[in-house]
Amino acid sequence: MVTSIKKYQTRPLDSFKKAMELRKEYYQNVMEAKQQGKLLITGGADSMVALPAGLGDYVFFEGEPYGATISMDPEFSGKCVEAVEAKNFARDMCAYMRNYWGSMFLNKYYFGGEFPKPDFVMQLGFCDTHAKWMQQVGEYMNAPYFGIDMPVGTPGRNVDAKVKYLTSQMNDAIEWMQKVTGRKYDDDKLREAVRNECKSSALWSEIVCYNKAIPAPLEQRLIFSLYIVCILRRHERKSVEFYEMLRDEVKQRVADGIAAVATERCRLMDDSQPPWYFLQLYKYMEKYGVSVVGSHYSFFLGGSLEEMPDGSLGAPKTPDEMGMPMKTREDILRAYALWYVKKPIISQMFALPHFKSETMLRLVKEWKVNGVIFHLNRGCEGTAFGQMENRLALTKAGIPVMTYEGNMADRREFDEAQTLKRIDAFMESLGLSKLEG
Amino acid sequence: MTLDRAKEIVTNRHDYAREWKKKTGSKVMGYFCTYVPEEIVYAAGVLPVRVIGSHEAQSYTEPHIYAMFCPFSRDVLAQGLRGKYDYLDGIMIGHSCLHLRQAFGAWMTNVPASFSYYMYTPAKIQSPHAKELMLAETIEFKKAVENWLGRPITDGALDKSIEVYNTNRRLLKQIYELRKADPPPLFGSEAIELVLSSQLSDKAEHNKILESVLKELPQRRNGPQGGNIRLMIIGSEDDDTNFLRYVEGLGATIVADEHCTGSRYFWNETIPEKDRLRAIGNRYVNRPPCPTKDWESRRRFVHIMNMAKEYNIQGAILVQQKFCDPHEFDIPPLKALLEKNGIPSLFLEFDITVPIGQFRTRVEAFLEMLQLEVV
Ligand code: SF4
Numbered sequence: 040m041v042t043s044i045k046k047y048q049t050r051p052l053d054s055f056k057k058a059m060e061l062r063k064e065y066y067q068n069v070m071e072a073k074q075q076g077k078l079l080i081t082g083g084a085d086s087m088v089a090l091p092a093g094l095g096d097y098v099f100f101e102g103e104p105y106g107a108t109i110s111m112d113p114e115f116s117g118k119c120v121e122a123v124e125a126k127n128f129a130r131d132m133c134a135y136m137r138n139y140w141g142s143m144f145l146n147k148y149y150f151g152g153e154f155p156k157p158d159f160v161m162q163l164g165f166c167d168t169h170a171k172w173m174q175q176v177g178e179y180m181n182a183p184y185f186g187i188d189m190p191v192g193t194p195g196r197n198v199d200a201k202v203k204y205l206t207s208q209m210n211d212a213i214e215w216m217q218k219v220t221g222r223k224y225d226d227d228k229l230r231e232a233v234r235n236e237c238k239s240s241a242l243w244s245e246i247v248c249y250n251k252a253i254p255a256p257l258e259q260r261l262i263f264s265l266y267i268v269c270i271l272r273r274h275e276r277k278s279v280e281f282y283e284m285l286r287d288e289v290k291q292r293v294a295d296g297i298a299a300v301a302t303e304r305c306r307l308m309d310d311s312q313p314p315w316y317f318l319q320l321y322k323y324m325e326k327y328g329v330s331v332v333g334s335h336y337s338f339f340l341g342g343s344l345e346e347m348p349d350g351s352l353g354a355p356k357t358p359d360e361m362g363m364p365m366k367t368r369e370d371i372l373r374a375y376a377l378w379y380v381k382k383p384i385i386s387q388m389f390a391l392p393h394f395k396s397e398t399m400l401r402l403v404k405e406w407k408v409n410g411v412i413f414h415l416n417r418g419c420e421g422t423a424f425g426q427m428e429n430r431l432a433l434t435k436a437g438i439p440v441m442t443y444e445g446n447m448a449d450r451r452e453f454d455e456a457q458t459l460k461r462i463d464a465f466m467e468s469l470g471l472s473k474l475e476g
Numbered sequence: 477m478t479l480d481r482a483k484e485i486v487t488n489r490h491d492y493a494r495e496w497k498k499k500t501g502s503k504v505m506g507y508f509c510t511y512v513p514e515e516i517v518y519a520a521g522v523l524p525v526r527v528i529g530s531h532e533a534q535s536y537t538e539p540h541i542y543a544m545f546c547p548f549s550r551d552v553l554a555q556g557l558r559g560k561y562d563y564l565d566g567i568m569i570g571h572s573c574l575h576l577r578q579a580f581g582a583w584m585t586n587v588p589a590s591f592s593y594y595m596y597t598p599a600k601i602q603s604p605h606a607k608e609l610m611l612a613e614t615i616e617f618k619k620a621v622e623n624w625l626g627r628p629i630t631d632g633a634l635d636k637s638i639e640v641y642n643t644n645r646r647l648l649k650q651i652y653e654l655r656k657a658d659p660p661p662l663f664g665s666e667a668i669e670l671v672l673s674s675q676l677s678d679k680a681e682h683n684k685i686l687e688s689v690l691k692e693l694p695q696r697r698n699g700p701q702g703g704n705i706r707l708m709i710i711g712s713e714d715d716d717t718n719f720l721r722y723v724e725g726l727g728a729t730i731v732a733d734e735h736c737t738g739s740r741y742f743w744n745e746t747i748p749e750k751d752r753l754r755a756i757g758n759r760y761v762n763r764p765p766c767p768t769k770d771w772e773s774r775r776r777f778v779h780i781m782n783m784a785k786e787y788n789i790q791g792a793i794l795v796q797q798k799f800c801d802p803h804e805f806d807i808p809p810l811k812a813l814l815e816k817n818g819i820p821s822l823f824l825e826f827d828i829t830v831p832i833g834q835f836r837t838r839v840e841a842f843l844e845m846l847q848l849e850v851v
């Protein structure tokens with residue numbers, strides 16, 4: 040399983056800088072939305088962010104990435120979670136949410152100034168937290184709130200009814216948004232945003248497929264820096280352009296045999312969000328010649344994979360590529376709803392554990408993975424859902440597995456020394472020792 | 477008293493189901509959440525029983541569910557892994573919280589059953605479209621049960637099932653109505669046992685139990701005393717009647733509840749209409765909501781405050797299963813709302829085994845404080 044040491048060629052990724060710029064610009068836009076005459080909407084990262092596009096210019100301020108950002112700053116994050124606890128909310132609730140709520144209760148935006156006041160709140164709910172998180176935000180910020188219910192259920196069952204349910208709710212949302220903002224709704228803008236979103240997501244999916252190559256052109260830390268555009272701004276043209284550029288660059292890296300980790304000799308996958316305040320974890324594993332080539336989470340938060348004619352997993356077809364009509368509002372909403380119904384992050388991760396296990400097994404095989412590390416993440420009941428069953432399924436298939444406990448955005452629940460110790464032991468079990476130099 | 481029969485069913489729930497199976501030669505289906513259209517199962521001649529825990533310390537679930545999930549869900553799974561429910565022919569769950577769904581998923585993978593079904597029950601019950609989706613899901617579920625059994629579920633059977641279920645709900649509500657009196661004729665622990673036994677037994681038989689209880693209660697001499705502190709219990713799943721007995725032994729009577737093991741289970745009836753499946757589905761959309769289904773506006777709080785008023789409560793115990801996300805969202809604002817309305821409350825966090833000893837000081841102090849307020 041573990042091959043001899045060989046050094047691959049490596050070089051920095053040009054697109055990385057662009058991703059960082061787009062992220063920075065996004066948080067600036069959140070802060071300046073009002074001055075720029077844009078609507079400010081807040082909601083979850085998985086919300087249907089293209090839906091408000093028909094209203095004109097807007098910024099969609101997403102809760103989870105903001106919570107993750109805060110968690111990287113121990114001092115500010117500490118104040119945030121304490122502010123939430125002071126209001127008697129439990130400390131085992133979603134850690135992203137507690138960072139976001141804390142920032143809201145303290146009235147401090149992490150990037151400076153006051154916490155941005157949204158014009159309205161819009162959420163897509165599929166974990167126990169989503170809808171209730173934003174209910175509190177709406178009440179506290181005195182902002183109108185519209186929630187959309189994502190019908191999870193067994194994948195593949197009742198698809199038409201689920202699409203209809205989502206479409207009807209989106210139609211209601213459009214009426215509602217017009218009422219609360221006083222703006223008219225333009226379907227052409229909706230069409231464009233939906234197209235951008237689907238295209239961004241399909242491009243991202245195509246990019247992660249290039250990581251099947253040995254050596255992997257990307258590793259997990261880099262992946263986290265790159266998927267963020269698809270999470271924050273996937274409905275924008277800028278996002279599509281970014282992923283086109285990234286796709287070309289990654290494709291070239293594969294052609295040139297460029298590795299993300301020069302000493303790649305073992306390929307791992309991990310599970311759930313990482314402890315954001317300790318991304319050194321990946322650097323640490325690199326010392327062993329480990330390249331973490333991705334995860335169910337990092338692939339699917341922005342992307343989606345479908346079975347290709349040759350039986351392998353590949354990028355999904357966009358509604359246009361599938362030949363779905365996109366003429367009327369009804370057409371667009373139907374295509375958009377179907378896109379969400381098929382999203383693996385929702386239909387697999389949140390339905391029943393075995394759906395995710397099945398996909399994980401395929402990822403392990405196709406991405407040529409030697410082992411899987413589960414972050415048993417106390418900070419997110421969503422990604423922690425079914426993890427132990429996933430672990431059992433992989434073990435049963437003979438895949439080496441390791442777990443460590445933590446919390447993606449509350450460092451009080453993470454033991455650095457203990458985690459590194461476990462990693463050392465896992466590496467040893469894989470026959471790996473630290474590389475010199 | 478027939479009340480004892482209810483307690484017996486709860487205590488010997490496995491024997492009850494096994495005997496029922498033997499007697500009828502039919503199948504038994506375990507359900508994991510009260511958001512399942514039981515009427516369809518019952519109409520198919522299958523006995524639906526709610527799967528609950530046993531409040532015993534256990535070490536079975538660790539490889540399957542991580543400890544950050546609620547004790548109830550872990551306790552439930554432990555029962556399956558231990559083989560306590562080996563008589564179940566099928567299992568099902570309606571979409572509610574991730575915790576219980578995880579127990580269901582692990583059960584499905586590790587405990588053999590010939591039928592397992594995860595049904596989506598809409599979370600945005602306030603949406604005008606929820607009923608349509610509920611109908612579509614109910615239709616699919618009915619088909620799945622028919623395929624499993626290899627026979628159709630007739631309209632006649634559905635009508636009968638709706639009638640039996642509605643009777644059960646009506647009778648339970650009549651008994652709850654009596655709890656408005658001072659003193660109420662039954663303890664809160666007994667009321668919860670009545671509801672739990674309903675979830676665990678054949679409703680037709682249970683209706684007879686309820687009818688007898690209704691007849692017997694006016695003559696009862698050993699019920700709660702008048703002048704006791706009137707309490708309401710609110711929150712997560714709570715089948716721990718020992719804890720309730722303990723509280724009621726301290727000069728308080730639990731006169732109302734808002735739990736899925738209590739009033740939330742039976743509060744509203746199915747309103748019959750020609751499209752039976754629609755009628756059944758609508759009832760679940762209209763029922764008093766679980767916190768996960770209570771948004772955008774907070775209808776649950778309105779319901780709780782109405783109950784608090786109607787039952788003339790003096791204090792509330794807010795029960796939360798540890799790590800129960802749904803209730804963790806509602807409890808702080810609910811506590812504030814109760815207080816704003818002059819209703820003091822005590823918050824308690826439950827684990828698989830309920831540490832009465834640990835709670836003693838707090839419960840006693842709370843009741844003392846309420847007694848002083850009454851004086
Ligand atoms: S618990 Fe997890 S899935 Fe749910 S809102 Fe928080 S981060 Fe998202």
Ligand code: SF4
Nearest residue numbers: 546573575712797800
């Ligand atoms: S107690 Fe809470 S978390 Fe547990 S099953 Fe019930 S609602 Fe879900």
